[in-house]
Amino acid sequence: MSTVQARGCPVHQGRDDRKSARLADANLAPAENARVVGSFAAGREILRSSKVRQAGAGAEMVDLSRPDEISFFFLDGDQHRKRRAAVAGLFAPKTIVTRHRAVMDRTMDSIIASLQERGAAPLDELSWQMAVDVAAEIIGLTESDSNVNLAKRVRAVLDSSVSHNPSMLKKLLFRALMMIRVGRFWKHDLLPVIEARRKEPKDDVISYMVKENYSRKGMIMEALSYGGAGMMTTREFIVMAAWHLFEKPALRERFLSGDEEDQFAILEEILRLEPVASLLHRRAVEKTDSTTRGGAMAEDETVCISIRDANVDEAITGPCPFELDPDRAKRMKVVGPYMSFGDGPHRCPGAQVALHETRVFLDRLLRLPGIRLEAEPDILWNPQIQGYELRGAVVACDQG
Amino acid sequence: MVAIRFIAADGSEQTIDATCGISLMENAIANGIEGIVALCGGNAYCGTCRVHVEPDWRAVTGLVTEMEEPMIEASGDTHPGVRLSCQIEVSPALEGLVVRTPESQE
Numbered sequence: 434m435s436t437v438q439a440r441g442c443p444v445h446q447g448r449d450d451r452k453s454a455r456l457a458d459a460n461l462a463p464a465e466n467a468r469v470v471g472s473f474a475a476g477r478e479i480l481r482s483s484k485v486r487q488a489g490a491g492a493e494m495v496d497l498s499r500p501d502e503i504s505f506f507f508l509d510g511d512q513h514r515k516r517r518a519a520v521a522g523l524f525a526p527k528t529i530v531t532r533h534r535a536v537m538d539r540t541m542d543s544i545i546a547s548l549q550e551r552g553a554a555p556l557d558e559l560s561w562q563m564a565v566d567v568a569a570e571i572i573g574l575t576e577s578d579s580n581v582n583l584a585k586r587v588r589a590v591l592d593s594s595v596s597h598n599p600s601m602l603k604k605l606l607f608r609a610l611m612m613i614r615v616g617r618f619w620k621h622d623l624l625p626v627i628e629a630r631r632k633e634p635k636d637d638v639i640s641y642m643v644k645e646n647y648s649r650k651g652m653i654m655e656a657l658s659y660g661g662a663g664m665m666t667t668r669e670f671i672v673m674a675a676w677h678l679f680e681k682p683a684l685r686e687r688f689l690s691g692d693e694e695d696q697f698a699i700l701e702e703i704l705r706l707e708p709v710a711s712l713l714h715r716r717a718v719e720k721t722d723s724t725t726r727g728g729a730m731a732e733d734e735t736v737c738i739s740i741r742d743a744n745v746d747e748a749i750t751g752p753c754p755f756e757l758d759p760d761r762a763k764r765m766k767v768v769g770p771y772m773s774f775g776d777g778p779h780r781c782p783g784a785q786v787a788l789h790e791t792r793v794f795l796d797r798l799l800r801l802p803g804i805r806l807e808a809e810p811d812i813l814w815n816p817q818i819q820g821y822e823l824r825g826a827v828v829a830c831d832q833g
Numbered sequence: 834m835v836a837i838r839f840i841a842a843d844g845s846e847q848t849i850d851a852t853c854g855i856s857l858m859e860n861a862i863a864n865g866i867e868g869i870v871a872l873c874g875g876n877a878y879c880g881t882c883r884v885h886v887e888p889d890w891r892a893v894t895g896l897v898t899e900m901e902e903p904m905i906e907a908s909g910d911t912h913p914g915v916r917l918s919c920q921i922e923v924s925p926a927l928e929g930l931v932v933r934t935p936e937s938q939e
Contacts, residue, residue, distance in 0.1 A: 481876075514899070514900065517903075518899070518900075518902070518903040519903075521878065521903035521904060521907065522903055522904075522906060522907035524878075525879070525880055525903075525904055525907035525908065526872065526879060526880065526881055526908075526938075526939050527880075527907060527908055527909060527939050528907060530939060766862050766863055766865075767862075767874075768871065768872065768873070768874035776874065776876065777876060778876070780873060780874075780876045780878055782878065784872075784873065784878075785872060785873075785879060
């Protein structure tokens, strides 16, 4: 059991239910010279300011003079708003219920059938299948030879998207490897869809890019941004939420007997404690004023907003911030995931999709006869996304 | 503080003392207006804080902004007075404002 007495809540005898906090504390690496902001109010004010721009995650190396060749992730202002607005409907709650829910149910049918036949399976393999199927449908990556191969190719690109080795030879080798991997993604996944959508547009991200005549590079960047975010982060969160629910019988019982609203409240509270992304960087293009302590920025200053700190800021969580308390958000009259999906114009577009697919996945999985967690996951750190990865968890159920 | 009246789809009413300088959505959540969900916390990215502004007040609250359009369109809400309450900042000019909440925020 990883539940320990909290170090920060002696008055209320609170627990620390976080599983990823210690690893994060040991590994989090804010950008050099960035001022770390841990206050929820200050962080939110900065993220919502029109005077800040994306920083970190390679943003400084992006050529903003060619917006048609870069991902929406690195854009700001009107350019960013236009791109987000064009596909915003794909992530709307109504679209999730009326369209994406069917994909989630279909994928879960397949996952459950396979698990019951095998008797046991790695949990992150199952959550990966869910995350990939849903993301592929929304983006429009529907013409690949298989979603398993699609996921492998996306992951291959994203896993090697940052070169850490400074030597010239290594850099050249890295670039060559990246070109090969991106080329495979283009040939096997993106190009077939582009050709299909030119003939028959659909309601997905790629159809929009085809309609707007995106360049080849622009399409690759955009598809990988949506794909990477949708697939890699949701995969981890599903496993984390499952881990908490397997470990806490009362919470699991509440999850299974609750309505959807209560199930979301439980998942959002887990996500508050275990955000998959931990840091957000912003640079001020001009001096910003602030009504919150720490929220003002000098021109050209870079800040690092700590999602983990903001999510346990007692000013907004109330007492015992490290305790898993699904009633907290309602009691405090705040949005359940707190800062876990970011805030402001760059708030995660797929936030609701991720929560829905996690809810569907766990609701089905945890009702399986004989379902149990045979092996807990190892918790690892991914320096690229500054977030945790959970590997090695095995779930088992009655065969039949 | 300004008085704002919320009328739910079933006809029940609640008048709140709203704080100026923050959004109508934040005021609604702080005062327990059940018809406002606001999944995204006020970023105009979910369309679940929709209100229908009464005709007499539409000139004061203003028209749907570019930020609001995509999510309102995706919600299928075609009411002529529809706005996202997270994009309406409460000010003294809104004293006495009357808004209705839709039957569902999905």
